[in-house]
Amino acid sequence: xxxxxxxxxxxxxxxxxxxxxxxxxxxxxxxxxxxxxxxxxxxxxxxxxxxxxxxxxxxxxxxxxxxxxxxxxxxxxxxxxxxxxxxxxxxxxxxxxxxxxxxxxxxxxxxxxxxxxxxxxxxxxxxxxxxxxxxxxxxxxxxxxxxxxxxxxxxxxxxxxxxxxxxxxxxxxxxxxxxxxxxxxxxxxxxxxxxxxxxxxxxxxxxxxxxxxxxxxxxxxxxxxxxxxxxxxxxxxxxxxxxxxxxxxxxx
Ligand code: NI
Numbered sequence: 001x002x003x004x005x006x007x008x009x010x011x012x013x014x015x016x017x018x019x020x021x022x023x024x025x026x027x028x029x030x031x032x033x034x035x036x037x038x039x040x041x042x043x044x045x046x047x048x049x050x051x052x053x054x055x056x057x058x059x060x061x062x063x064x065x066x067x068x069x070x071x072x073x074x075x076x077x078x079x080x081x082x083x084x085x086x087x088x089x090x091x092x093x094x095x096x097x098x099x100x101x102x103x104x105x106x107x108x109x110x111x112x113x114x115x116x117x118x119x120x121x122x123x124x125x126x127x128x129x130x131x132x133x134x135x136x137x138x139x140x141x142x143x144x145x146x147x148x149x150x151x152x153x154x155x156x157x158x159x160x161x162x163x164x165x166x167x168x169x170x171x172x173x174x175x176x177x178x179x180x181x182x183x184x185x186x187x188x189x190x191x192x193x194x195x196x197x198x199x200x201x202x203x204x205x206x207x208x209x210x211x212x213x214x215x216x217x218x219x220x221x222x223x224x225x226x227x228x229x230x231x232x233x234x235x236x237x238x239x240x241x242x243x244x245x246x247x248x249x250x251x252x
Contacts, residue, residue, distance in 0.1 A: 060115050
């Protein structure tokens with residue numbers, strides 16, 4: 001019924017991956033898209049995609065990897081994306097994070113644009129990480145013919161509308177359940193047609209489990225909150241957001 005469009009699945013965080021996959025299935029999570037966003041996590045995500053029929057991956061280098069990624073790594077990514085692997089459904093998460101790393105702005109923009117170029121080349125959707133960098137993110141995206149997901153969207157209604165107009169869906173996760181978050185107001189305005197569900201697990205666990213380790217199995221809590229704020233049934237939230245994800249990532 002649901003698709004988690006963005007999670008991180010690693011032995012570093014979960015003792016028993018097969019049990020996590022099983023629990024997710026039992027909670028109505030039909031498919032998961034793992035974001036492999038470092039050299040190591042790309043390898044691990046690919047392993048799970050091979051092992052489990054309902055796991056897909058997006059691959060790309062996170063802005064925080066900027067110091068660790070060289071020319072050869074980008075060539076390796078290009079090669080991997082070009083193989084036409086059925087389980088590699090997008091490029092990400094890629095983007096800009098000026099929250100911690102303000103000194104590396106130009107390096108980050110360069111890495112981001114090189115990967116946007118690859119997404120355009122292989123005609124794959126992108127999964128965007130943007131933190132304290134809205135203007136710069138929009139400027140970079142405008143240079144390329146790409147569409148995709150703005151992962152963990154937390155901006156204003158105005159920003160949401162700009163991204164939607166550019167052909168993007170907004171990734172909505174646990175934050176919408178937080179009592180101090182106004183994200184629900186944006187979701188109310190833009191509607192479920194413009195969003196996809198995500199957990200970003202193991203991070204950003206929804207209420208009432210905030211602070212504990214997240215997992216795709218908590219997607220129904222996010223769907224429940226969206227159903228309340230948009231005044232549609234949870235089934236409808238599941239159906240529409242899953243369709244959005246399937247269309248974007250070309251899943252069957
Ligand atoms: Ni993530």
